[in-house]
Amino acid sequence: MITDVLDFETRLAHGDHQAIKLWLRLLTTTTLVESELRTRLSATSDISLPRFDLLSQLEREPAGLRMSELSARLMVTRGNVTGLADQLESEGLVERTSGPDRRSVTLKLTPLGHERFGEIAEQHEGWVIMLLGALSQPEQEQLSALLGKLKAHLKARRA
């Protein structure tokens, strides 16, 4: 028996519908890219993927984000966000400020956090370009259009 790690298509049984094969292929491809990015991030920096995700959300919101908003965007629990924020604050990469109503806490990048994120984001972008580089530019555009159509349909279902 050969271990076929990280390939959800191993789950397929004879006779499965085409849509199931497509779904497992989508899941496998995403997991492979994510796993590769995770390995590279942890090998070259002390910023894990969840930390990177949090910093990238803050990077595009100079005014900061409420913890509840961060939790929703990152799809992790409030407790997890608090834990990540505590670590990043102790390293001087983020800071907590009280919101205007003084009841909510807003998290934002410090100048150091902005700088460190920029360095890592540049590397991260290089890896993504390289990993997706198996597809030509027209193929990437085609893939983007198909996923865009599917995503719009799925989001409309949730609305």
Added chain:
Amino acid sequence: MITDVLDFETRLAHGDHQAIKLWLRLLTTTTLVESELRTRLSATSDISLPRFDLLSQLEREPAGLRMSELSARLMVTRGNVTGLADQLESEGLVERTSGPDRRSVTLKLTPLGHERFGEIAEQHEGWVIMLLGALSQPEQEQLSALLGKLKAHLKARRA
């Protein structure tokens, strides 16, 4: 500020490379499908997504699988597999047997497990067909071919 839950493309900053947009779109689409399947599974059965994944691996291996093999295929820790196996065994859906060398434990479906899995898999397949149904058959084939090319490239990198 509008919460755009479950859309990793919210992470995009102005000027990000096309490959990053494609990667975040891939991640978002996969997460939306997975989240929808997870919700439906838990609403209609007592089989969570991790339990379903474990049962589907066993379904295609009538001789059973070693715990280490299951752990690798499901990409979860040995401890998690043990926990899931304990629950499923207590419900009579799987059974543990000693391997030929008597050192390794093999897990396989019971007849009841096979029957229950079949019922849920049929529903699950229907949901996947419906969720991916935003794309026509030719579009699904195109998407499958593009993902297949990308996946082969990513797997070759790991080999």
